[in-house]
Amino acid sequence: MTAKLYCFGESGNAYKAALTLTLAGIEWEPVFVDFFGGETRSPEFRKLNEMGEVPVLVDGDRILTQSGVIQFDAVARSGKLGGTNDAERAEVLRWVLWDNHKMSSQAGTVRFLNNFLPLEKRPEGVIPFLQARLMGALKVLEGHLATRDWMVGEGVTIADIACCSYLYYPEPFGFSRADWPHIDRWLDRIAALPGWKHPYDMMPGNPSDRA
16 A cells, blocks of 8 residues: 655655655655645644644554654665664664754744745744754754765765755755755765655645745
8 A cells, every 4th residue: 555645845844754755665645735725733634643744644554743753664664774783773863863953943944934934924033043053053964974975874864864855945044055065965966866856846835836
C-alpha cells in the first residue's frame, strides 16, 4: 500500500519528509493540505494530527507526525540515510535535532513572516531578530561543510535532508546562496542525487497558486 503524505509545497518541514521518503525508496503520494485556507486548524485535520501541523504520514494503520519522526522511521524501514555505524548514527541524530531547534525553526518562521503574512501584520522587530539567529546557524553550517561533502560520513543522510530543506526556497528570508560557498556546493550535491526535486515540484502547493 502506498503511503500518503499530507503536505503542501511551501512547507520546508513537509519537504524534509517528502525528500527523505523519496531518497529512501519508499513509495508515497502527496495529499494536499490547504494550510493558507485554514485546513490545519479544522476539527477534521486535528483528528489526524492534534498539533495542527504538516507533515503527516499515513501508512496503513500507522499515523506519524513531525518531520524528524518520519525521517527516522524511513531510515528504520529502508536501512538508508541513517549513517553506517553507531558513531555516525549519533551524529545524524545530533544534526537533525540541531536543525529542528536552531536552523529550520528560524528559517521557517522568518520566511513565513517575510513572505506570507500581510505587511501590516508583521510584528515589529521580530524579522531582524530571527534573521540574526538564522545567520548564526548558517555560520555553523558553513563551517561544518568547509571540510566535508556531507553532514555526516561519506554520503547523504537525513541530517543533510533536514538541514537543507528551507534553503532551496526562492522567497527572500535572509539567505542567499552566493554568500555561503560551502553551503552552495553542498546544495548542488544534494540536488544532483537521483530522485531529487525542488519542493514546489515534489509537493502540491505554490505561492503562484494564490497569486
